[in-house]
Amino acid sequence: MRRKLAAGNWKMNGTTASLSEIEKLLETHPDPACEMLICPPATLIAQMAWRCRNKHLKIGGQDCHWAASGAHTGDISAAMLADAGASHVILGHSERRTDHGETDAMVLEKTRAAWAAGLIAVVCVGETERQRDLGTTLPVVGGQLDTSLPEGCTAANTVVAYEPVWAIGTGRTPTLDEIAEVHRFMRATLVERFGDEGAGIALLYGGSVKPSNAAEIFAVADVDGALVGGASLKAADFGAIVDALAAA
Numbered sequence: 690m691r692r693k694l695a696a697g698n699w700k701m702n703g704t705t706a707s708l709s710e711i712e713k714l715l716e717t718h719p720d721p722a723c724e725m726l727i728c729p730p731a732t733l734i735a736q737m738a739w740r741c742r743n744k745h746l747k748i749g750g751q752d753c754h755w756a757a758s759g760a761h762t763g764d765i766s767a768a769m770l771a772d773a774g775a776s777h778v779i780l781g782h783s784e785r786r787t788d789h790g791e792t793d794a795m796v797l798e799k800t801r802a803a804w805a806a807g808l809i810a811v812v813c814v815g816e817t818e819r820q821r822d823l824g825t826t827l828p829v830v831g832g833q834l835d836t837s838l839p840e841g842c843t844a845a846n847t848v849v850a851y852e853p854v855w856a857i858g859t860g861r862t863p864t865l866d867e868i869a870e871v872h873r874f875m876r877a878t879l880v881e882r883f884g885d886e887g888a889g890i891a892l893l894y895g896g897s898v899k900p901s902n903a904a905e906i907f908a909v910a911d912v913d914g915a916l917v918g919g920a921s922l923k924a925a926d927f928g929a930i931v932d933a934l935a936a937a
C-alpha cells in the first residue's frame with residue numbers, strides 16, 4: 690500500500706496569526722486516514738512542529754540548500770529544517786526554479802542533502818504551458834525525473850509531485866485523462882529505474898487543487914495525494930481535501 694499524502698505548501702504566506710489554522714486542523718482531523726503535511730514559511734516551522742509533536746500532522750520546509758553548512762547567506766540547510774522539527778522538504782518547486790534559477794542538478798543535490806538529514810524529499814516536476822502546447826509534456830517530465838532524482842530513491846525517502854506550471858495558482862487544471870497519462874508515465878519511469886521502490890513512491894498531483902475538484906483527481910490511478918498551495922491556507926479547505934483523500 691502506498692502512502693496517501695495531502696501536502697500543503699503555504700509559500701510566502703503566514704505569520705504567527707496563522708497558527709490558528711493549524712489548531713483548527715488538529716481539532717477537526719485528529720486522526721485522518723491519510724498523511725497530512727503542511728510546509729509553512731521557515732519562520733513558522735519550529736513553532737508549528739512543536740505544536741504538532743505526537744500529532745498526525747507533519748511539518749515540512751519549502752526548500753533547503755545542498756550544503757550541510759557554510760557561507761550561504763539567507764539559506765537553510767536540511768539539517769536545520771530537521772532540527773526545527775520538519776520531517777519533509779519540498780524541492781524543485783517551479784517557483785524556485787523560476788525565481789531562483791534552480792536546475793535539475795541542484796534539485797538532485799538538495800535531495801541528497803535532505804536524505805542525509807533524515808528528511809523526506811518532495812520533488813516537484815512539471816511542464817510549462819508552452820511545453821504542453823508543443824506536445825513535449827512526457828519528455829519534459831521524464832527528463833526532470835531522470836536528472837532531479839539521485840540513485841537511492843525509495844518509497845520511504847521520496848515523494849514526487851507532478852505540478853504543471855500553468856496550473857499553479859491559475860484555477861486551471863489538466864483534464865483527468867491528462868493527469869492520468871502523466872502519472873502513469875511517471876510510475877513506469879520510476880519502476881524502470883528504482884524497481885519495487887519506484888512502485889511504492891507516492892505521486893502527488895499539484896496545481897489548483899481545491900475541495901471541489903479533489904475527489905475526482907484522487908480517483909485517478911497513480912494519484913496518491915496532492916500538493917496544495919492556495920487552498921491549504923485555510924483549515925476548512927485543506928481539511929475538505931484531506932477528507933476527499935481519506936475517502937479515495
Ligand code: PGA
Nearest residue numbers: 857858896897917918919
Ligand atoms: P496552487 O499551488 O494549489 O495554489 O495552484 C500548488 C503549488 O504550487 O504547490
